[in-house]
Structure formats: C-alpha cells, structure tokens
Amino acid sequence: MTRKSTAKTIKCPQCGKPSEWSQDNSNRPFCSERCRMIDLGAWASEEYQIPVDKSEDEYSTGLDEDERRFTPVRH
Ligand SMILES: [Zn+2]
Numbered sequence: 817m818t819r820k821s822t823a824k825t826i827k828c829p830q831c832g833k834p835s836e837w838s839q840d841n842s843n844r845p846f847c848s849e850r851c852r853m854i855d856l857g858a859w860a861s862e863e864y865q866i867p868v869d870k871s872e873d874e875y876s877t878g879l880d881e882d883e884r885r886f887t888p889v890r891h
Contacts (some may be wrong), residue, residue: 830855 823838825842828847846852 823836823840825834826837826845827833828835828845828851828853830846833847835841835845835851837844839870841847843849843852864868
C-alpha cells in the first residue's frame with residue numbers, strides 16, 4: 817500500500833465539501849473564503865450561542881484534603 821498524500825484533505829465544516837488542508841489554503845479548515853465568512857457570520861449572529869456559566873467560578877478538584885489517604889511511613 818503506497819501513500820501519496822501531498823496535502824491532507826479535510827471536510828469543510830461549513831459546506832461539508834472536501835477542503836485541502838495546506839498552507840496554500842488560507843481559509844482552512846474551510847474550503848473557501850466564502851465558507852469561512854459564512855461561519856464567521858454565523859458566530860456573530862445568534863445561531864451559535866456559547867453557554868457561559870458565570871455562576872460557577874470555583875474549581876472542583878473532586879478530591880478534598882480530608883479524603884486524601886496518607887500512607888503510613890515506616891521509619
Ligand atoms: Zn466549504
């Protein structure tokens with residue numbers, strides 16, 4: 817099995833068409849500038865809404881100090 821892959825081809829997130837993932841393609845991961853602009857526009861509009869949870873600021877480690885088990889050290 818021989819591999820002849822000069823450029824990686826990915827799926828355009830916007831239209832789903834195969835798009836070339838190369839340095840030539842400045843619109844990657846999109847196939848064209850049009851798709852890129854469409855995506856940018858979609859982000860600007862309310863189509864994509866990122867839920868921002870501002871109520872929970874504290875980090876949950878899932879492990880409290882008390883729950884840590886100290887291994888007995890033998891002298
Ligand atoms: Zn596209």
